[in-house]
Amino acid sequence: MDYEFDFASVLAAWPQFLDGAWLTIQLSVPATVIGFIMGTLLAIGRRGPVRWLSALCGAYVEVIRNTPLLVQVFLVFFGLSSLGWKVPAFTAALLAMVINVAAYSCEIMRAGMDAIHKGQLEAAECLGLTRRQVYWHVILRPAMEKVYPALTSQFVLLMLATSITSQISVEELTAAAARVQSDTFRPFEAYILVAVAYLALSLLMRAGLWLFGMAVFTRRRRLGTGGTR
Structure with missing residues (x-):
C-alpha cells in the first residue's frame, strides 16, 4: 500500500467544514424539538378514545416508519415544487426531518405512556387532579423519563441522518x-x-441531552444517570 495521506489541503478548507457543521446543527435542533412535540401529540391521539383519530395517527406512523427518509425528503422537496410551492432546500429538509422523527418519537412516547400503571391514574383521579394535570404530572413526564434513553438515541440518529439532505x-x-x-x-x-466531525457532534449532542435529563428529571439526577444510557 503506497497511499500517502495528505490532510494539509483538506484542513485548509476548514471554514467550509465549519459552515457545514453549523448547518447540520441548525437542521438537527429545531427538527428534534418540533418533531418531539409533534410525536407526543401523535402518541396522545393514538392512545385516545376517538377511533378515527387513533387510526389516522397510526396510519401516519406506519407510513413514515416503513419508508426511507431519503424518499421522504424527495417527496417533500419535489412534491411541494410540483404543487407550486417553491420552498428553499433547507426548509424542505427540515420539514421532512420533522415528519420523520415525529413518527419515531410517537412510538417511543406511546411505549412510555403504556408503561404507566393504571393505579397511578386512579390515584390521581382520587386526588381530584384535572385531566390536564393528570396528563402532565402522571403520564407525560413519567413516560418521558422512562423512555428518555431511547429518545436520546433517536435524536442522535436524526442528527446523523442530516447527511441525506445533501x-x-x-x-x-x-x-x-x-x-x-x-x-x-x-x-x-x-x-x-x-x-x-460527526463523532464530535454526536458526543456533544449526547452530553447536552444528558445535562437536560439531569436538570429535568430529579430521580435521574439522584441516580446520576441523566437518561442517556
Whole structure:
C-alpha cells in the first residue's frame, strides 16, 4: 500500500467544514424539538378514545416508519415544487426531518405512556387532579423519563441522518465534504475528517441531552444517570 495521506489541503478548507457543521446543527435542533412535540401529540391521539383519530395517527406512523427518509425528503422537496410551492432546500429538509422523527418519537412516547400503571391514574383521579394535570404530572413526564434513553438515541440518529439532505443541495457537513474532496482530490482524507466531525457532534449532542435529563428529571439526577444510557 503506497497511499500517502495528505490532510494539509483538506484542513485548509476548514471554514467550509465549519459552515457545514453549523448547518447540520441548525437542521438537527429545531427538527428534534418540533418533531418531539409533534410525536407526543401523535402518541396522545393514538392512545385516545376517538377511533378515527387513533387510526389516522397510526396510519401516519406506519407510513413514515416503513419508508426511507431519503424518499421522504424527495417527496417533500419535489412534491411541494410540483404543487407550486417553491420552498428553499433547507426548509424542505427540515420539514421532512420533522415528519420523520415525529413518527419515531410517537412510538417511543406511546411505549412510555403504556408503561404507566393504571393505579397511578386512579390515584390521581382520587386526588381530584384535572385531566390536564393528570396528563402532565402522571403520564407525560413519567413516560418521558422512562423512555428518555431511547429518545436520546433517536435524536442522535436524526442528527446523523442530516447527511441525506445533501441530496437536495443542502450545504450541511456531508455536502461540504463532497465539495472539498472535489476541489482537493483527497476524498479519503475529507471523509475521515467528516467522520470525526460527526463523532464530535454526536458526543456533544449526547452530553447536552444528558445535562437536560439531569436538570429535568430529579430521580435521574439522584441516580446520576441523566437518561442517556
